[in-house]
Amino acid sequence: MNGLLPAGFARRTVDADGVRINVRTAGDGPPVLLLHGYPQTHLIWHHVAPRLAETHTVVLTDLRGYGDSDKPPSDAGHGPYAKRVMARDQLTVMRTLGFERFAVVGHDRGGRVGHRLALDHPDAVSALAVLDIVPTRHAYRHADAAFAGGYYHWFFLTAGNGIPEHLIGGDPEFWIRARMEARHHGGTPFDPVAMAEYVRCFSDPAAIHASCEDYRAAASVDLAHDDDDADAGRRLNCPVLALWGGHSFVGRHYDVLATWRAYADDVRGEALECDHYLPEEAPDRTTALLREFLRQDPAPR
Numbered sequence: 001m002n003g004l005l006p007a008g009f010a011r012r013t014v015d016a017d018g019v020r021i022n023v024r025t026a027g028d029g030p031p032v033l034l035l036h037g038y039p040q041t042h043l044i045w046h047h048v049a050p051r052l053a054e055t056h057t058v059v060l061t062d063l064r065g066y067g068d069s070d071k072p073p074s075d076a077g078h079g080p081y082a083k084r085v086m087a088r089d090q091l092t093v094m095r096t097l098g099f100e101r102f103a104v105v106g107h108d109r110g111g112r113v114g115h116r117l118a119l120d121h122p123d124a125v126s127a128l129a130v131l132d133i134v135p136t137r138h139a140y141r142h143a144d145a146a147f148a149g150g151y152y153h154w155f156f157l158t159a160g161n162g163i164p165e166h167l168i169g170g171d172p173e174f175w176i177r178a179r180m181e182a183r184h185h186g187g188t189p190f191d192p193v194a195m196a197e198y199v200r201c202f203s204d205p206a207a208i209h210a211s212c213e214d215y216r217a218a219a220s221v222d223l224a225h226d227d228d229d230a231d232a233g234r235r236l237n238c239p240v241l242a243l244w245g246g247h248s249f250v251g252r253h254y255d256v257l258a259t260w261r262a263y264a265d266d267v268r269g270e271a272l273e274c275d276h277y278l279p280e281e282a283p284d285r286t287t288a289l290l291r292e293f294l295r296q297d298p299a300p301r
Helices: 081-095 109-121 136-141 145-150 152-156 162-167 174-181 192-204 206-219 222-234 249-254 256-261 283-295
Strands: 009-014 019-026 030-033 057-059 101-106 125-131 236-245 264-272
Touching: 009 081, 030 081, 030 109, 057 081, 081 109, 081 206, 081 222, 101 109, 109 125, 109 222, 109 236, 125 283, 136 222, 145 152, 145 249, 152 206, 162 174, 162 206, 174 192, 192 206, 192 222, 206 222, 236 249, 236 256, 236 283, 256 264, 264 283
Parallel strands: 030 057, 030 101, 101 125, 125 236, 236 264
Antiparallel strands: 009 019, 019 057
């Protein structure tokens, strides 16, 4: 235990069809699943989760390939890291914990997993909050020079022949700190204990490879799934809260609400005074907006 989360956050491992998912839980009330992004772990929620646990049953997980969850081998089609598969992990976690219907809050990659979870299992997801993203399909279909510069890691991490794995593996701490510090704008600084934990987890070569596979899947099999949904007219039918950093690439380059309204029926949200890492840079405002949104969630206890 690293001490960032209160002792009341119990730790357990859930078997999701042979992939062990690291889970922390606390609180009582309607269930909400919090999903982290790249290159982090469930500890991105260390400011937010204890306050949400005052009114909700909070479930924190490490996505497959990240943190202390398993990092299964991939394949030529990157299928084990498709968001459909990663979303199924999270559904299994919640069902194992006894929750048939629940809210989902996802930052960065976790938001993409949450998006897929809500599309594939609409009866399970009562509400979805996405933090500092637009849909993957929209980002790729509207990519330009600004996107390539701002999101260069999307292209670097998909390179083959082990190139990103080898280069990041030479100094994973530099990569983690450089990526995160470049996307921080004022507000609350990163907690050094959290940063050390991100570095610890990401220093595992299996984690580096798995995270690259996450991005490779996003550029291939995930896009195919997203195109299938678009062709079939499938949209999110649960309430969606979109929050983003006013200083982030997302905030500066997209009409975030209009973009999400092309994919969902009920969208609300706003920009926060920060860059990419909302739960760590702007935890008070993030928590307040999530609590307001989740109060309207009809999910059962």
